[in-house]
Amino acid sequence: MTEAIATLKARKPRMSAEGRLLHMTALVVPLVGLAIFFLYPLAIIVQRSFVQRDGALGLGNYRDVFGMGHIGRVVQNSLVMSGLTTLICVVLGFAIAYALQRTRLPYRRLISVALLLPLLAPSLVQALGLIFLFGRNGLISQATGWNLQIYGLWGLVISNTMYALPQAVMIIQAALRHSDSRQYDAAMVLGASPWRQFVDITLPKARFGLLSAGFVCFTVTITDFGNAAVIGGNYRVLATEIYAQVVGQMNFNMGAVVGIFLLIPTLLAFYLEKVAARRETGGGSESAVPVTPTRSAARDLPLGLVAFAAALFIVAVVGTVVYASFVSLWPYRLDLTLRNYNITAQGGYAPLWTSLVVSAQAAVIGTALLFALVVAQRRLTGGAAKAVYLLAIVPVGVPGLVLGLSYVLSFNVAHPLLGMVYGTTFLIALCNFYHYHSQGFLTMVTGIRTVPPALEETVTCMGGSSLHGMRDAILPVMLPTLVAVFFFLFMRSMVTLSAVIFLITPRLSVGAVSVLRLDQAGFTTQAAAFSVCIMGVVLAAMGLMKLALHLLSRRPEAASSARKLEVTD
Amino acid sequence: MHLKIRNLSKSFGQFRALSGVDLDVGPQEFVCLLGPSGCGKTTLLRIVAGLEPFDEGTLELGGRDLTRVGAQHRGFGIVFQSYSLFPHMTVAQNIGYGLRIRKAPGAAVAAKVAQLMEIVHLEAFADRYPWQLSGGQQQRVAIARALAVDPALLLLDEPLSALDARVRVELRTEIREVQRRLGIPTIMVTHDQEEALTMADKVVCMNAGTIEQIGSPQDVYARPRTRFVADFVGTSNLLEAAAAQALGPDVAGPLPVQKGTDHLLALRPEDITLTRAEDGEAAVVRVTYLGNSKRVALDWRGIRILADGHRGLDLEPGDRASLSVAPGAGVWVLP
Known part of the structure; x- marks a missing residue:
């Protein structure tokens, strides 16, 4: 009550009507988007998991799912596979990140470049490459006569490791980058050995990065569909199970239940990571002096071996896919040909163009909505600001498969409004955008923090409107961030498979799905050719982004905010 | 306007x-x-x-x-x-x-x-x-x-x-x-x-x-x-009334009579003149060289006093000195 009176009495300068309208719009439009295209589908999937076969609400579907003899085995498989992958990725990722960030290994850049490769293509390309090398008709299997059982757990772990490793390295590298060399100087002066410095300074500092990397690896691999479908063989995991239930048996409600199963571990991991992040206090100070790497043969040699071996393996696998795309009959007739690129099955190249359209839409819509949201969120205070922030980052905890399924359940309906968007590129674009909403949002938040509040206030005091403030204070500083987010959304939309697999229709498909379909239909070299086309587009987009950022960075003021994105599926 | x-x-x-x-x-x-x-x-x-x-x-x-x-x-x-x-x-x-x-x-x-x-x-x-x-x-x-x-x-x-x-x-x-x-x-x-x-x-x-x-x-x-002002703007010695009286009768104007008698005397270091004296009341604790002058910290009747001297002032920690203050140099301030 007293508070209410205080507010009434508050001597508050009036904001212009136009300014209020601008800020309301910037807040409401993205929030409505989140409500319709994220919260609503999620609610629907939860609801549908409780709709029994007889139409009543109940736990029938859950009973049925537990009743299926193999479900326990599938859950266990998923956990084992993702657990193993996560463990390998974090350990290997830390070694590689350390080699990149803290040693003076020659040709380190080559390792970074090799690690980019898996991000350029749909996740199943790793599996495809592995099969080209180690499968029954693999190059190496044929050459050596070995019978490597690549289909199953180990094939899945290896291909998912290749898929998640680059993301783990990026995150851990970022954690290692923000160390202060003065801490090491102080420790050295106090007499600490290099090993003690590593244990007492480096590890504690990287702890959060390691945890974060673990979270990302676990989430992207437990929900990854492409590799599981291509190389999983009889090793069934939740991601393939949900697909079998929905697409194979048209059992949407059972699919919803399995979706909930997928949602639980990722949301749990998401929650744990946030809790840990909150306990992480006192980051590096603004004036931190970056650590200058030193030379040490005993440390660098084994690290270098590990890092280069991993990089070489990735290059070999992706390279094999590119090579196979030019080979006439793998692995028997290795003469080079362009015939594989003459793709007519599965709609030919039409899905590639669809992918381009979808990706462009996702990038444009996504960048605009995210920009509006951070601008509005910055104006909020207290609980409202926290609530918006939380809502904006929750999507990262929702696996693509679950999001895709929830879209089918929500929009493949007879409802005149909701049903209208189904089967359009627009809906696929939105699905991709909300799938990667969190990463884009966090990058935008980092970007807007580099806009000095005083700059906006200067505009206001000089008589500028909110629009002027946006145009003259925020946009120029945010431009590199906008470019980075735009291309991030574009590139991810080009390659993601798990969310869109449910949204394609006989008349509308995307590139990543074509690769899967071609592979499943036995046209493996054509699948390789199609992946090479996708890689080409993504590579071109990445080149454009680098060029744009380079041009922008010629203005040193603005260069600070283009941070690397955490690329997660 | x-x-x-x-x-x-x-x-x-x-x-x-x-x-x-x-x-x-x-x-x-x-x-x-x-x-x-x-x-x-x-x-x-x-x-x-x-x-x-x-x-x-x-x-x-x-x-x-x-x-x-x-x-x-x-x-x-x-x-x-x-x-x-x-x-x-x-x-x-x-x-x-x-x-x-x-x-x-x-x-x-x-x-x-x-x-x-x-x-x-x-x-x-x-x-x-x-x-x-x-x-x-x-x-x-x-x-x-x-x-x-x-x-x-x-x-x-x-x-x-x-x-x-x-x-x-x-x-x-x-x-x-x-x-x-x-x-x-x-x-x-x-x-x-x-x-x-x-x-x-x-x-x-x-x-x-x-x-x-x-x-x-x-x-x-x-x-x-x-x-607060005496202390924040420049440096001041802040003395209670009793101590202030001991410095001399006319160091400041008459003590303002207000409901509280706890006014303090604010005295700038530069208004205190130091003389080296074997029987001086103050003991030199520390001397800080400031370039154009010296700032001397003294112990005077158990109170820490800061005084400024010219840069040639010949005082070392442990020396004794006597203080003198020009009439009217101090100001009574609210605590």
Whole structure:
């Protein structure tokens, strides 16, 4: 009550009507988007998991799912596979990140470049490459006569490791980058050995990065569909199970239940990571002096071996896919040909163009909505600001498969409004955008923090409107961030498979799905050719982004905010 | 125009940032808000600018109530510590920004920009970008940008704090000269007492959200009213009445008779003369060499006293000395 009176009495300068309208719009439009295209589908999937076969609400579907003899085995498989992958990725990722960030290994850049490769293509390309090398008709299997059982757990772990490793390295590298060399100087002066410095300074500092990397690896691999479908063989995991239930048996409600199963571990991991992040206090100070790497043969040699071996393996696998795309009959007739690129099955190249359209839409819509949201969120205070922030980052905890399924359940309906968007590129674009909403949002938040509040206030005091403030204070500083987010959304939309697999229709498909379909239909070299086309587009987009950022960075003021994105599926 | 603030208060949640502030800024006056960090001086400036709402009180300029007027419509100029120039605009574009927003014709903008660049000595830098300028030059641009719109009031938020010591002293004089020349009423926030004393017509000493004293630089230095002012502006020895009597009968005027008798005597170190004496009452504890003088810390009747001596003063820790104070050198202050 007293508070209410205080507010009434508050001597508050009036904001212009136009300014209020601008800020309301910037807040409401993205929030409505989140409500319709994220919260609503999620609610629907939860609801549908409780709709029994007889139409009543109940736990029938859950009973049925537990009743299926193999479900326990599938859950266990998923956990084992993702657990193993996560463990390998974090350990290997830390070694590689350390080699990149803290040693003076020659040709380190080559390792970074090799690690980019898996991000350029749909996740199943790793599996495809592995099969080209180690499968029954693999190059190496044929050459050596070995019978490597690549289909199953180990094939899945290896291909998912290749898929998640680059993301783990990026995150851990970022954690290692923000160390202060003065801490090491102080420790050295106090007499600490290099090993003690590593244990007492480096590890504690990287702890959060390691945890974060673990979270990302676990989430992207437990929900990854492409590799599981291509190389999983009889090793069934939740991601393939949900697909079998929905697409194979048209059992949407059972699919919803399995979706909930997928949602639980990722949301749990998401929650744990946030809790840990909150306990992480006192980051590096603004004036931190970056650590200058030193030379040490005993440390660098084994690290270098590990890092280069991993990089070489990735290059070999992706390279094999590119090579196979030019080979006439793998692995028997290795003469080079362009015939594989003459793709007519599965709609030919039409899905590639669809992918381009979808990706462009996702990038444009996504960048605009995210920009509006951070601008509005910055104006909020207290609980409202926290609530918006939380809502904006929750999507990262929702696996693509679950999001895709929830879209089918929500929009493949007879409802005149909701049903209208189904089967359009627009809906696929939105699905991709909300799938990667969190990463884009966090990058935008980092970007807007580099806009000095005083700059906006200067505009206001000089008589500028909110629009002027946006145009003259925020946009120029945010431009590199906008470019980075735009291309991030574009590139991810080009390659993601798990969310869109449910949204394609006989008349509308995307590139990543074509690769899967071609592979499943036995046209493996054509699948390789199609992946090479996708890689080409993504590579071109990445080149454009680098060029744009380079041009922008010629203005040193603005260069600070283009941070690397955490690329997660 | 005359800025009038009456009984102004502001809280952030439980924290009372300002309480019962009264302040006047005359038509051509240069006013410094001086105080330690957290005293509310920046909050007061931001309220005047319209960037922050307030809870109680009135704020008027030339008789017009500013309470509900947004920052956008107050027509003030503001300069921040962080320069805050538009990174993508040249010096000339930065300075002309406010006029362009007001849709002034191009020729008028160009003329005004040229005039201001001359005033702040940046004619040669018109086409440079902010990152090509030194800190001092950037702050000159910021000042010119604020002045370009002929502001009714100029607000400076610690404009010199981010600069090197030498540049800071140079800019002090420059700002003051420009302000005098254009006759724009100005409020500057600073925590640097030297800055306040050298620049201001009127110094406003603030502490914990209230104004402790308003006066000319001479006033607040020579006749501080409270213990806080005596201590924050320059250095003072603060003695209880009994101890003060022991220094001499006429060290200060008569002890003011108010309900409390706990007034303190504030005595500047430079007003104490030290003489080396074997039977002196004070023992030298520490001698600090300050270049043009020496500051001596003494133990006098169990009280720590600071006194200044010329740089040739021959005293070492452990020596004894006697103190003498000119009549009327001390001031009674509120505790």
